[in-house]
Amino acid sequence: MKGIFALFKGLWITLKHNVKNVAHNTFTVQYPDEKRDLPPRARWALRLQRHEDGLERCIACQLCAAICPSEAIYIEGGENPLDNPVSKGERYAAVWMWDAARCIYCGFCVEACPDEVIVMSDVYELATDSREKLIWDKDRLFVPPGVQPRQAWLGYYRRAEDLDGKPLEFPARLHEKEMEYARAKEEPKKFEEKKEFMFLEGEYEELIKKENRT
């Protein structure tokens, strides 16, 4: 008798799912038509930034190529022509190549870059039909003049003196998370139960102490 009841219960469960999904399917993202929101610091294809006046930020210092663990970056520097400058330094990148097939998307190049040239973008549709097309050259890597750099990446590594007193413009979600963390440090009691921050209780303070000692 119990078994017969279970049969009907099973039918009822599948019917509920069927009716629910005919009306509205909440899980599936229909990929080429709909795209999922990426996390603000998602690490995908490299994009090279420009100054506000359109000059390239890159000065061909080769730090990113040096730190790259998979040797995905190749840069050839050139003397910056004074009458028609490409960058704001003495040198500029005559050749800038990034191999999407070699890159492991670790983000070291972004951290190494002293001039905030490299930003990891949310361009993740990198598939092509040949290996040659996976090597991006300067034309593809540099953003067009006037394009806003990706704030989450630039803001994170921006030095305080560059900000000119302006607040960091984080994308909303990230901003909330950071603010919550800041508030939690100020009012520890209120946030005691929430342990979804970057550090467990006491871990952060310990880390600071260790920093101060060395």
Place this chain on the structure above:
Amino acid sequence: MSGQPLLIFAAKAVGILAVVLTAATYATWAERRVAAWIQDRIGPNKTGPFGLLQPIADVLKLFFKEEIVPAPVDPVLHFITPGIIMVGVIAATALIPFAENLTLADPPVGVLLLLGISALSGYSVILAGMASRTKYSLFGSLRAAAQVISYEIPMALAIASVVLMAGSLSLVDIVKAQSHLPFAITQPVAFIIYLIAVFAETNRAPFDLPEAESELVGGYHTEYSSMRFAWFFAGEYAHVVIASALITTFFLGGWYGPGPDGVWWFAIKTLFFVYFFLWVRWTYPRTRYDQLMKFAWKVLIPLGLLNILITALIKIWG
């Protein structure tokens, strides 16, 4: 032919065949959509509105696929078996009373003829596995042989009690006997036995052991490709549609319904049972083989015999 002009008869035959085959084709679409919905997915929805052109795309694809015939097969049997399943299913459509004046053939022994024809598709499955001469196909056909034979008995017993109630072997008379009350209400045990047996008869889950993808690759149709595979596939879904139509005919009063009678009642009931087939498939896991046989011989057949006995006694004394 019941005295109709040949042309009208031919037009009816072509029309009914077209409707049934279209329904069978779209049953594949419905299967994929319903399966997706039940599993919290979406299913094919890109080809045309709601993915309605998907079956056409599938058939075109199967047409252009390469046909691979393994070397050791029996060439004659391997060639004709996909046809047999379709012949059985299509021949059965001729007997189904869709509406009062929409029956192609109403022989006085319609029920017997129907049981004979539907047994043909069982042969197709058995022979297909034997003709392929590979282990998985042979396992599939072995299971099919045992299962189809076991489940025809409770099915026939259930129909026998319906025939007792109606007092006729003609399908039209059986429907007419249900003009006031469908046999699903007066014969609930026969209805349930028939419903269970028909799942085994059509090789549908939870009794889809002859093709059991997860154990036997593809079962009896493992060695078939291209359009010959498509015949088996279409045959299975046409069988589902025909089986739903037969449940409607035997137990739910065919074209009779609350409100105006007509072919629409037949269509609604049949489509509900097509959905029921899909619904059950995506709800229950496959039964084990010994459970399947035990259930047929130890539960369904005694129950069917008892049901016939009680029905007959009530008929005599009631």
